[in-house]
Amino acid sequence: MQLFLNGKWRDLREKTEVLNPFDGSVIDTVPSASPAEITAAIEGLARGAETMRNMPSHRRVEILRKAADLMRERQEELGRLISTEEGKVLAEGRIEAGRAIETIDLSADEARRLHGETVPLDSTPGGVGKLGFTLRVPCGIVAAITPFNFPLNLVAHKVGPAIAGGNAVLLKPASDTPLSSLKLVELLLEAGLPEEAIACVTGSGAALGQAIFSDPRVRKISFTGSAEVGEQICRLAGLKRVTMELGSNSPVIVLDDADPQKVADAVAVTGFANAGQVCISSQRILATPLIHDDLLDALTARVSQLTAGNQLDEQTNVGPLVRERDAQRVEEWLGQAQRDGAELHCGGKRNGAVIQPAVLANVRSDMRMSCEELFGPAVGVTRAESIDDAIHLANDSRFGLSAAVFTQDIDKAIRFAREVDSGNLHINFGTAWRAETMPYGGLKDSGMGKEGPKYAIEEMTETKMVVIH
Helix, strand or coil: CEEEECCCEEEECEEEECCCCCCCCCEEECCCCCCCHHHHHHHHHHHHHHHHCCCCHHHHHHHHHHHHHHHHHHHHHHHHHHHHHHHCCCHHHHHHHHHHHHHHHHHHHHHHCCCCCCCCCHHHHHHCEEEEEEEEEECCCCEECCCCCCCCCCHHHHHHHHHHHHEEEEECCCCCCCCCHHHHHHHHHCCCCCHHHEEECCCCHHHHHHHCCCCEEEECCCEEHHHHHHHHHHHHHHHCCCEEEECCCCCCECCCCCCHHHHHHHHHCCCCCCHCCCCCCCCCCEEEEHHHHHHHHHHHHHCCCCEEEECCCCCCEECCCCCHHHHHHHHHHHHHHHHCEEEEEECCEEECEEEEEEECCCCCCCCCHHCCCCCCCCCEEEEECCHHHHHHHHHCCEEEEEEEEEEECCCHHHHHHCCCCCCCEEEEECCCCCCCCCCEEECCCCCCEEECCCHHHHHHHEEEEEEEC
């Protein structure tokens, strides 16, 4: 496929191969852009931003609604493309395509709802006789930097609200999974989005990042990725609006009154979907004494049933990691945990980029697979002496994106919600659950700002205050 900038699809001499993570076969190639392409794209988007700013909201609604309809017609094609380039199983690829459609649809809803408000200036003596109101205006150019693990829906969560708010969009997809982004751009253009209002530039983030983040014409940056890269972006961005969706090592507290089988069934989904390559994947299982052993048995039995292999085989439950070097890293972390005293109860064997789903016990909080983001198909079970200890362990992390508790005690559930430092909190389910309508974002090193069309559009627009004297 080609990149898109200044209203044209373009090829370049330098190319990057897009590979199927399972077998390394070449799916397609994309151009490897340089900073010069970023500068050219921004020049075109500066004109596109004016076009979008002057476009009435009903027209933005029509474009997004038409794009959602086109995506719906091609959902199976999109789902298979997601699975092929990213490695998630076909069922998950189809689900992601459906969620992306919903995200674009919700963005259309928010384009219709965007408005200012009156301000009661006469609430103070100096404001008597004056009329105040706010206007919502677009930021201008929004840079959307997207990750590999949800190559369509996380793109939709940035591009949809940006367009809904009347912005132009500079899209830089992950190098491993650019095809879904390029396909979305095709569909948006087919739906009537002005050609100068979007650019999709493929290439290395390390090579292109400075040109994107330091350009003063880019007024808003929305990034999903690692905390380390997010921190670098904030240093480069300067006085720009930023949304950072960063990493996690999500804890699941399991109290003595929980049903161990219910927990095992939930963690088998929320800890191993997309081979664990989910920012909110259940990673740290913190179990209190009376349930610990039963939970470990139930979890081991349930996870042992998961089959790992070719993501395009309908019978596969867990696909490969996106790169073999990532699988090698996960294998190394699991091995290090075992050398430090953790016990492997199932899985862990690697074949290329595929790792058999693993459960480890006796995992300490200072082990790398516990204190950092694993991003792989494994969970670590840690014994917590009490709810106080479990909450302490849950909070003993620089991250705070998603956390969960299993209990039938409403008082303990509410205590969990109040005391655990996390942007998303789940009671009686695992951590990896997200509705497109909810405000999604983290605390601490997990980032700043919120996604979800209703909330993202507020961060992609600015307020002007008008006072009539």
